[in-house]
Amino acid sequence: MKTRVTFIILFALLFSCKENTTIVKEAVEVAIVEEPSLExxxxxxxxxxxxxxxxxxxxxxxxxxxxxxxxxxxxxxxxxxxxxxxxxxxxxxxxxxxxxxxxxxxxxxxxxxxxxxxxxxxxxxxxxxxxxxxxxxxxxxxxxxxxxxxxxxxx
Structure with a gap:
């Protein structure tokens, strides 16, 4: 759940801040990392x-x-x-x-x-x-x- 919220916020920033897209893109890539699984x-x-x-x-x-x-x-x-x-x-x-x-x-x-x-x-x-x-x-x-x-x- 936290990952989804973080992703949505970072996605919105990506499209609202055209000057800093590299920083936001790196943040999005980090946010997509999966949470630990018990499987x-x-x-x-x-x-x-x-x-x-x-x-x-x-x-x-x-x-x-x-x-x-x-x-x-x-x-x-x-x-x-x-x-x-x-x-x-x-x-x-x-x-x-x-x-x-x-x-x-x-x-x-x-x-x-x-x-x-x-x-x-x-x-x-x-x-x-x-x-x-x-x-x-x-x-x-x-x-x-x-x-x-x-x-x-x-x-």
Whole structure:
């Protein structure tokens, strides 16, 4: 939305300021740059724990463990590999992204995850999204940060 408004303003300036068309043209080219997209494949690189909305502890993903999330235009699927544990973890569902809020609604998953999904299907996170990384932050009922999963883009 911000990109559209910026583009419209710069477009109007382009036609009203004939003397400075080079400057305005460069500004328009910068404004057309796409906003970061969640679509793609992501790998978790670590976790943060929060207290009073400040990071108090951080963990890198253990070597050999992997968690991958894949987003299409409207669907999400994730899987988790923990070699030391024989439990399978994966889930599939839909998602929506509005401003800085990510909502995932899971439809089904592995045997272990289906038990969880039977009790809770919807997961709402605050999201900080950049071109090649994002953090999904779990918040409590007061809006305070609890923990985050941090991802890097792999595709």
């Amino acid at each position: 793609g494949t992501w790998e978790m690189i670590g976790l943060y724990n929060y207290k009073n909305n400040e990071v108090v502890d951080s963990f890198k993903t253990r070597e050999g463990n992997r968690q991958i999330k894949m987003y299409t235009k409207s669907k999400v699927m994730w899987s988790k590999l923990v070699p030391a544990d024989s439990t399978e973890y994966f889930a599939y569902g839909a998602y929506s992204l509005n401003d800085s809020i990510l909502k995932e609604t899971l439809d089904y998953g592995s045997k272990t995850m289906n038990l969880v999904i039977g009790k809770r299907r919807d997961y709402i996170f605050k999201i900080v999204l950049e071109k090649d990384k994002f953090s999904q932050i779990e918040i409590d009922e007061d809006g305070d940060k609890i923990y985050s999963e941090n991802y890097k883009r792999v595709d």
